[in-house]
Structure formats: C-alpha cells, structure tokens
Amino acid sequence: MTGTDMHDETEDSGPGGYAAARLRLLTEETRSGPPRRTALADLTDDWLTGLFAAGAQGARGVSLVAVGGYGRAELSPRSDLDLLLLHDGGDPRAVAALADRLWYPVWDLGLALDHSVRTPAEARKTAGEDLKVQLGLLDARHLAGDLGLTTALRTAVLADWRNQAPKRLPALRELCEERAERQGELQYLLEPDLKEARGGLRDATALRAVAASWLADAPREGLAEARRRLLDVRDALHLTTGRATDRLALQEQDQVAAALGVLDADALLRQVYESARVIAYAGDVTWREVGRVLRSRAVRPRLRAMLGGGRPTAERSPLAEGVVEQDGEVVLARTARPERDPVLPLRAAAAAAQAGLPLSLHAVRRMATTARPLPTPWPAEAREQLVTLLGSGRPTVQVWEALEAEGLVNGLFPDWERVRCRPQRNAVHLWTVDRHLIETAVRASEFTRRVHRPDLLLVAALLHDIGKGWPGDHSVAGEVIARDTAARLGFDQHDVTVIATLVRHHLLLVETATRRDLDDPATVRAVAEAVGSQGTLELLHALTEADALATGPAAWSSWRASLVTDLVGRVRAVLSGDVPADPGGAAPTAEQERLALEAVATGAPVLALRAQTEPPAEPSGDPEPLGVELVVAVPDQPGVLPAVAGVLAMHRLTVRTAELRALDLPAGVEGSVLLLDWRVAAEYGSLPQAARLRADLVRALDGTLDVAGRLAERDAAYPRRRGVVAPPPRVTVAPAASRHATVIEVRAQDAPGLLFRIGRALEDAGVRVRSAHASTLGANAVDAFYVTRERGVRLPGDEAVEVARKLEETLRG
Template sequence: MPSAETTTEAEEPDPGNYAAARLRLLTGAGDTGPPRRAALAGLTDRWLRALFTTACRSTGVRGAALVAVGGYGRGELSPRSDLDLLLLHDRHTDPAAVAALADRLWYPVWDLGLALDHSVRTPARARATAAEDLKVHLGLLDARTVAGDAGLVTTLRTTVLADWRNQAAGRLPELHELCRERAERQGELRFLLEPDLKEARGGLRDTGALRAIAASWLADAPREGLAEARRTLLDTRDALQLTTGRATDRLDLQEQDQVAAELGLRDADALLRRVYEAARTVSYASDVTWREVHRVLRARSARPRLRAVLGGRRAEPERTALADGVVEQDGEAVLARTAKPERDPVLVLRAAAAAARSGVPLSPAAVRRLAAAGRDLPVPWPPAAREEFLALLGAGEPVIAVWEALEAEGLISRLLPDWERVRCRPQRNPVHTWTVDRHLIETAVRAAALTRRVSRPDLLLIAALLHDIGKGWPGDHSLAGETIARDMAGRIGFEPADVAVIATLVRHHLLLAETATRRDLDDPATVRAVASAVGTTSTLELLHALTEADALATGPAAWSAWRGSLVADLTGRVAALLAGLEPAEPELTPPSADQERLAMEALRTGGPVLTLRTGTGALREGPDTAEPGLIGAELLIAVPDRPGVLPAAAGVLALHRLTVHSADLRTAESPADPAATVLLLNWRVAAAFGALPEETRLRADLVRALDGTLDIRTRLAERDAAQPRRRGITPPPPRVRVAPAASRSATVLEIRAPDAPGLLHRIGRALEGAGVRVRSARVSTLGANAVDAFYVTSADGRPLPGDIAAGLARALEQALA
C-alpha cells in the first residue's frame, strides 16, 4: 500500500499563507459563483494536503487518507462552509498513531476559526456507520480524496455506492420521509419572506436528495433548469455569507438588500424573485422524481406476482381514456398515441383540465411535448379552449399541481403573457402566505368551492385568477389590474359585457372587505357608495364570493367569522338598495337595558362602571372566533362624560393585552338632570394571551387611569422596550387620510400604522388633544399593520370643515410618528 508521503505534494503547511490566500479569494474582484467555490476548494485541498503530509511524517502513519465528504467532497465551498472531513485509516494502523495524526490535522483547522465536521474511521467502520445513519451514507456518496491513499478511498466509494444501489428500495423511502419532515419544519422556500436556502423545501438539501436518487439508478430528476437553479441558490448563499460574515443559510430581511447588491440585482424583491424561481424548479423536480421513485418501487413489488399470473409474459401498461387525446397511464395523465399537438392547439388545455378533473398529475413528458410541438392558440381563444380553461380552474385543489407542471415548461406565460409579471413575485405583507401567482391560483381553488352560490361561476373563476394581476405593475394594483383583466378576458374569448363585469370585479375586489371593516354600515352613505361602484345585483353576488375566496386564499389572519358576518351584512344592505329599498337615515337608537343600567350606576357613583361578557350572543357585531387562539368578548363601559376617557380606556385595554376590533361611543343624558351626561363605550375585544381579565381589575385600572395615578404611557413604553426588535427593520411611517364622501354625518379618518401595544391609546390622546369627538371606530389589524377608521365630529356634532379635517390628519400623523 503506498504511503502518504508518496501520494501527496511536499508543501509546508503555513496557516498564515492559507488564511491570506483565502481572504484574497473571497474579497477580490475575480471570479464568483462556481469558479470561486472550486478555487476555494482547491486552495483548501492544497493546504490540507501539505498539513496531512507533514502530520504523517511526524507520526509515522501509513495507510491513511484524508477524505472530503458532502459539499466539500463535491468541490463546492461557500465562504463559511463547514469542512466535512473523514480521516480514513487501515485497520492495522496503530490507534495511538491515528489519534496523534488526527490531532495534527484538526487543531490547525480550529486555530483558523474554520468550522469542522470530522470523523476518524476504518473503511469497514465507515461502511457500517453509513448503514446505520442515512446522513452519513449520503455524505459518503460524494467522498473525494484530498490526501493520502487514494486506493483506500476508491474502495470505500465503490462499496458505499454499491450498498446504496442495492438498498435503494429501503433507503429511498427513508430519505423521502426525512425530506418531508424537514419541509414541515422549515416550510416552502419559494413562499417564505426569510427563507432558509439549505433546509427549506426546494433548497439545497433537496438538490442533494435528487443527486442521491440519481446515484441509485432508480430514477432521475428532470434536468431542465435544475443545474442553474442549484447554482442560483449556491450563489445567493455565498453572497449572504460574505455580506454577513456568518455561517448562515437564512436570508433574513435585513440582509436582502445587501445580498442583492452583492449579486448585482436591483433590489431585495428582485433577489427574492430569483430565489423563488430557483426553488420552484427544485420543488417541481423533487415532486416529479419522488413520484417516479414510488412508481418504480410499486412496480418492483408487484412484478413477481404479475409474472406468475401472466406466465412470464410482459404486461402492457393499462391506459384509460380521460379526454380526446389524453389517457391515464401509471397514475399520470399522458398524451394518447394518436394525439397531435402540432395540429390541435386546444390539446394543452384539454390535457390539463382532464388531469385536474381526474386528480392525477400531468406527465412531465407530455408537458414537454406540448411545449415543443404545440401550436399557440388564436386570439381570441375559441370557445372550446375557454371551456377547457374554466374546467381546469373549477377542478379545485388538483389544479395546483397541474398548473405547476405547465409553469415548468413555460406554457402558462405562452397562454397568458401578462402572467409573467406576477410569476414568483414576493409579497412583503406577512398577512400573505403565498407569492402573487400562487395566491391567484389558491383564490381560484377557493372560488371553485363557491361556484354554486353564484349565477355566473365562469366569471367568478376568471376574476379569482386575475384579481391581483396588477401587482406586477406600478401604482394601485386594482386600477392596473382592471386594465390588464380587460385585455386578458378578451383574449380568453369572453363577450364585451362579460369582460366589463370581470374588470369591475378586479377593480373592486377589496371594496366589500375594506368597507365592512372600516366604515359605519348604518350610515346610508356607506351603502350608497358600494352600490354605485358595483352597479348590479349579479355583480354584487360575484363580488361577495370573490371577497371570501380572496381572503381565504390570503392567510389565516385575513378572514374570520367576524369579518365574514360584516361582509355579509354589507352585501345584504347593498342588495336591498339595488332592489329599490333606500337605506334609512341613521337615527340615534335608545340605549339598551344594559347600557341604561350602567349609565345610572355611573351617575350614582360618579365613576366608571363596566361589564365584560363572552359568548356569541354577546357578540352580534364582534369576533366570536375573530382569530385563531383569541377569546372574544363584549366590553361595555359607562363613565360620567369628561375629557380623556377614550385614551384612558384604550390604554387600560392595551395594558391587559386586549385586542380591540371595534368601538362605538355615544352619550346618554340623565332623566333627572339633562345637564348630567354619561359616555357609553361599546368595545368588541379579544384576549391575545390566556383568559380574559377580571372585571374588577379592569375597573380598578380604569379608575386609576382617569385620576392620573396610573401612568399608562410609561407602562406601555416599558413593555414596548422589552420586546425584541429585528435588526435593520424600519416600519413604514403612519399615514392618516380623510376619506372623501364617506359619511354625511361625520368626518372619517383612515389611519394606517404599524401595529403596536397602545396604538389606540395614542390615537385617542391625539384626538382628545385636537378637541374633536369620536362617534365610533372600526379597528382592524392586518399582519403587522393596524388599519383603523374613526368617525369624528366637532363639539356640536357636525362633520369637520375640509381644512380643519386635513390639519387634523397631519397632526395625527405627527403624533403617531
């Protein structure tokens, strides 16, 4: 067996020289990407080789090798990658000498501050460990000799690879389960605002799994774009580690602009979009490859039984017709032998619809053939194409996988050119779970479940698919989307009247939700404004269904029983107006029995009294299941009218961690003394943590807040200061605007600000300081942002003049900033 000295270069292992050369390589203006990773691996090889040679001489060890495994074994070193090293030695080598050799190898690496994942094994022990530990087995598939006895490493590689192929039927399901568990923990890379480039689904770990599957000879991944996707993820990780100086794979928000600049990209959105596109390619390749793995394993297990039945004859695959030119074979939708995509432009949509209706994936081979040989549809599309497209969208959940298959070969952008602008486009609002394109598909899936509620399900499905199509353009996405939707609906082949309805739905897809949660539904101006925008009862019906589908497809925070009841209430009022029933002008309804009782008690005691009730009966307008994990309640407060009540009450609620969803304020006069008035506050609240507070504690703190012995501002500031903050993240400034013509009886102020404990308290203080009266408020939270509407009047109960209202809005912005 050759010695280490005869197989390695005789170089002096100078750590200082290596460290300086490494720094020049990482910070210089030379090659980046794969050339730099390969150069870094080569530089490290030379240093470790010299280190190994010197260590073998001093310890007298022969029959050993230094082996790179994992990413280092592939010759890919990122700036902060671990050095995955195996010291392989002959079983006859003296253990004490091997231990001394290991010390002389590992300590210089640690002294340079490099991360090291190391092990010392004989070939037999390495093989046994691989059999016990799947991750070790995967690492050894990429084993490469750095220094020493190359024959020892070749023998190990050959044995480990043979084991991998022989044990594939057991190993690959184990690997698939490992990938599935990791995806559940880390999420889908292409939908995360702060993705882990390595561990999230569609990341670098999955590219390694695809390499392992290919090494098993059981299946191979679709190669189109996969190498480029992997390079994109590696390049992004390199730039991330260079800009942060840390061994990290997580692309945090505060680093994204710097990473984008390092890669020569315009901004963080361009970076995320590139990463998402790469992750989508990896995810799709993983889905296809694992499907093929399971198909092969099922076929292998069934083959002996089938041969016995057939007497050794070869079985022909069963083919079931799904549509003209489309059949099912081996659990996939494939093209029939007689299909001619070059003569049938509708075939791509017919195949997609057939696959989605049947709940089977669309074969990658079929999609590739359709992309290569298929003809483009004429514009406008023929009726048959439009019908198949609607059948695809109406198939529900299976449409997602089929759509992804079409996207993988660029067919969606060929069918709908405007789709390219929203493809893989990130959404910075954390309320959104998905990228823009996936959100549109998810909305169509939700809309498919609501088609029986509307008279024109075709218009609902198309509007659901297109409602956010304007997010790829500058400005208000609803306005831009209206124009784009007109063009796309016409392209698909809808009649002009239907195109107009689709454009209206896209233009006003946020109207019902925003109005219901931010406006006083008892104000006739609110109902008339919505009716004017919608125009007809049939359009209102479609808009109601679209609103629900859009919210359900956005994320858990976008829809609740409370929001649903508000939207339904508004829809009912608008439908009545469109049917000819004029809304009544708002009248001051008399106080309820509970409010009268509280008012009399407040007048008698001269202080605040309150009651806190839970249960759906107490929450006619409030969130009985407002958000997951929140306990809803109705809080009634009565207090003799005096300045400072609103900010004091709001501050107390914030101190007790109560989330406010709506607030109605009114005054009541004493029957015995008209000069004595009581302020009545009706709050819809929810407990963010644990149980609701006790009434006695709430009242005691409200008394202290009103008499000045409870310093709410200081308490809230102390709690806010104790909250951890994300480094480098600056929330957008608050914005306050006067909503034009929103009410005839009050001025409506719309407030958008970063949500924070005590925000409502600060708003109340600012309004009290301005000398205006708050009639009612609609309070809602979308992700990290509060979106509130306050109905305010002058002291005599009238709307504010325009200039005073504008000045109040500016003053509020300054106060909240």
C-alpha cells in the same frame, strides 16, 4: 492567484499563510460564484494535503477524504469542512496522532469542522445505520494518502446505495418531507432557509443521491443553474453577515442583493423563488418516478406469472379526448396531435386536475414544444377547459405548477410573467402573487354553489391581482389587463365587463365594511353604483371571501365576514329593483316549428343533430367547432326531462347547455309540445346516430328502457375517481324570480346522468317542469327549473322549500 501559487505560500507560512490566502480570495471582486467556490476548495485541499503529508510521514493504509459539500467542492465562505480520516485498522496511536495534526489547525483558524475517524468497514456500517452519513459518503472525494483505500470505500458505498435503494430512497423521501414540514417552502418564504426549506440546497443534494441509485433521475433542464444561483446567494449571505447562516433574513436582503449586483431585495427574492421552484418541481417529478419504479418492481413477478412470463404493459384509461391515465399519471393518447389541437394542453390539464393526478413531464414538454397557439378569441372548448381546471380545487395547484414549469402558462397568459414568483412583503400574505392567484381560484371553487356564474368567479379569482406586476394601483391596472384577457378568452362583452368590474373592485367590500360607516346611506349607495347589479354583487361577495382566505389566516375572521355580509345585504336592498324577468323563450325558428308539428302529427319524439361552429380566428382558417346542437320536440307528457337526459348520458354525451320550454303551436293545431334545444359533446369518440338516440328515447318514454338501471351498471363498471373532493350540491328556491312558476336553482358538480337524476327527482315530487335552463360552467352544473303543480300554478312557499330539500338530499346521496 492560482491554486498552485496559494499552495506554495501555505507551505512556507503554515496555517497563517492559508488564512491570508483565503481572505484574499474571499475579498477578490473579480472572482465569485462557481470559480471562487472551486478556488476555495482547491486552496483548502492543498493546505490539508500539506498537513496530512507532514503528519502521516509516509504511513500506509490511511487516507484523508472530503465528504458532503466539501466533497462536492462547494465551499461557501463559512461552510463546514466535512472530513473523514480513513484507515485500514493499523496502529491506532499513529492514526490518533495524525487526526490531531489535522483537526487542531482547522480549529485554530476558527473554521467549523465535521470530522470522523473510521475504517472502511466502520464507515459502511455507520452509513447503513445513518442515512445522512450515507448521503455524505456518496460525495466522497480523495484528498491525500492511500488512494486505493478511498477508491475501495467509494465503490463499496455506491454499491451499497444501489443495492439498498428500494429501502433507502423511501426513507430519504420521508426525510425530505419532514424537513419541508418544519421549514416550509423556499419559493414562498419572506425569510427563507436556503438549505433546509423545500426546494433548497438539501433537496438538490437529495436529487443527486437519487440519480446515484440508478433508479431514477431528475429533469436536468435548469436544475444545475437553479442550484448554482442558490449557492451564489448563500456565498453573498456568508460574506455580508460574516456568519455561517443559511437564513436570508429581511434586514440582510438589500446588502446581499447589492453584493450580487441585483437590482433590489425583491429582485433577489424573485431569483431565489424561481430557483426553488425549479428544484421543487424536479423533486416532485423524480419522486413520482421513484415510486413508479418501486411499484413496478414489487408487482412484476406476480404480473409475469399471470401473463405466462410475458412482459406486462401499463394499462391506459381514457380521461378526455387525446388524454389518458397511465400508471398514476396523465399522459397523451397515442393518437394525440398537439400540433393540430391547440386546446389539448388545457384539456389535459383539466382532466388531470379533475382526476386528482399529476401531468406527466413528458406530456407537458411535448405540448410545450409542439402545441399550436390558441387563436384569439379562444374557442369555447378552451374557455370551458380553463374553467374546469380552475374549478377543480386543490389538485389545480400541482397541475398549474407543471404547466408553468414548462412555459405553457406564459403562453396562455402573457401578463403572467410579471407576477410569476413576485414576492409580497406583507406578513399577512402567505404566497407569492402568482401562487396567491391560483390559491384564490382554489378557494373560489368552494363557493361555486353560491353564485349563478361560477365561470366568471373563477376567472376573476385568477386575474384579480394580475395588476401587481405593474406600477400604481394594482386594481386599476388589473382592470385593464382583465378586460383584455377576458375578451381574448372569448367571453362576450357583458361577461368581459363583469370580470373587469370584479377585478377593479375586488377589495371594495372588505375595505368599505371595515373602514366606512355602513349606516351612512351614501356609503351603501356608492358601493351599489360601483357594483351595478345583483349578479355582480353576488360574485364580488364570493371573490372577496376567496381572496381573503387565500391570503392567510390573518386576513379573514368571523368579524370581517359578518361586516361584509351586512354590507352586501344593504347593497342588495338598494339594487333590489332589478327583479329577474319571467323566463321567456324566443320565437321558434322554422326548423323548430317543423319538428314540433311532426311530433304532434306522429305522437312521438322527433330530433335533429346539427354541428355548430363559430367564425375562424383567421380569414383563411376553418370554422372553430363549438359543439353539436340537439333539438328534440316531444308531445307534452310526464318524464320528458329525465328521459332525454338519461338517454344522452347512456350514449356518453356531455350536456353543455340545455333549454326546455313549452312551445306555442300555430292556431288550429291541437296539442302541446315540449321543445328541448341542447348543446352536447361526445365524451369519447364520435357522436351516435340520431336514429339510435330517437329509438332509445321512445323506449325510455314508454318505460321499456330501464335508463336508471343502465346508468347504474355503467357507474359500477367505471367508478368515478375520488381524487377531487367537490363541494356538496346546493338546491335553493328563488321566490321572486317568476310570477307564474316556482324557480328551483341547482348548483352541483357536473357528472354523467346529473340532469337525469334531477329530472326524475322533480317528477317523483309531483311537479311539472315547464321550463329549464341548464348550463355546464367548467366542472359545475348551474341549472334553473321553472316548475308548477299539475294545474299550472306556482307551488306554495312551504311546498317549494320541501321539494328543494328533497332534491338536494337526492343529489347528495
């Protein structure tokens, strides 16, 4: 039945005819979704037009206008009718009589009605005072009467909206944020409000209003489809419940899924979450653009005056190779070539998270469409950038969402699609599976000071529930996926095994601690056998807490924490036979021995730079760059560690790994030499020449180069961004780690000059660094220093603790 057929019937039978036609339309199985909403709007238009014609009797200067959702012709079965009776200020009694002829038939049918009677001036005045009224008028649509009156109002309202946009749009954004605070995020709620929650229909309407301002526009890809899907779910919800409700309650989800032909309630929720995610992400991008435009408008006159009337250009600050900051976003450098640089997406994401900045939509889309896939296994830099991204704390969430919105995450982790937007029907869980995994990584980043291998902790946090996309025990399935993924990421066999063990047993500690008798030796022995080593136990303890905290408030408590800690202590005692061996280096290579002999002969430092590569991913490909090896041989003397570290920091070289040890010289050669074998990377641009590094190192050792002053000047000129709040550094003593030296362990946020500060603080404490093992794991520095007194003996316990305390105070300062 067409809209015209329905109109003919309603003219004959009045409101009863409209009601019958409406009922037939809503129960017609062959028509649903947008066609049914359009047909319902057409049917209602025809009925109201007939009522208006009968009541107006040819009167001029009055019109009937649909606003809000009805103005957009988006009538769900139980939607309100939003109507405005517009008049030019003529006979008030005639207008009132006409309003009665319109409103009462609507009420008689039991339809919800939101109505008003105003002149154009009154409508504009009310819109200026009430943002919600103004938003409704933006969708005004003429139904009947004086078309010129409606058109004039529409034109004036749109002009007002555009003229007032600098003031109204911030107010609209505030409304959206307040609503999100009250209603939560649609993409994570088990009983979501399809209209009011963040990412719902009201946010989609707000994006239309922003577009109407001409100030900014939302990303179009997928937005219309997401909005349509939410409207379809709301239609089915109205028909299923027979109520004007927007809340998708648990007890109604199966029926709604069946009405839409969806497999089950989980599949329904997943579709809702996917739609909400599209709308929420579009909102984030759009509101950033609005803020940027408004800021540029505010500063443009002053900038033009400063530039002599010229056009200002946005400043670009480098963040990483191929990645810059521009106007509060992370964008690609002009020289960046995603098609040649497969690591660029991860490098850009890590830089954005570390800086606490959003990734530009344009940059993400360019990388998604042009970036070359990473080889298998991943190169070392890709793995390091992933760890940096995961270890950046709360900013990781926003950056990950941007990558996911454009399909980059699925490209990096093919198994991610199975957990994406997957609901968790458990009141304890706050998030979908995928967001829970990211939230666990965020929580785990707070514990990176507690573990020796934060990179393994962060990757295991990302993967620990990845098996929930498969049938059966998700820990068992997850172990298989984690093993495959870790190998693809380029971890060695030992690390792959550790990650797989963490995923397989990520529930072991909390379940055993709360469900088994810890006084039974068999209980503790079983856990020890499953874990296998002290290092894995340490990681599993941190992962357990991060997982629980990321689940929700009900999943963790001081009681649970105490039980788990008790269990860990008992298991550690069982595993205590694995005492770490004393540090020992491999025999020097011929090249290292040559450098050492030259250093002894000249009495000065000698160094060599050599590029390191790993085999190509494909037989015909080029070797993958691994970094640059820097080998320095220095006659044994105080201050070597801070001198070398400080010079490298001055030259903007990032230390990835570092080994320092005393070298045994061949028989007959007098003197002693410290050998430093480090892997470094240039922060920006190319590496400095070895001759320049050596010259500065000589000056640093003889005291003619003020390394500390130079680093302080650089830090003052380029202050570090404060967008990321890192956990404080932690310095501890490992008393049983060596029989010949005191081992001081440092875990801190990686930063330029960190090794210099540590080395200088240890020198100031009057201890000698006999061996050092430093590594940068993502954003974390994990360093161990084997120190002795001047006579080469271990520090007494109290003195070692005091040295560690002072070093931690120095790093915190």
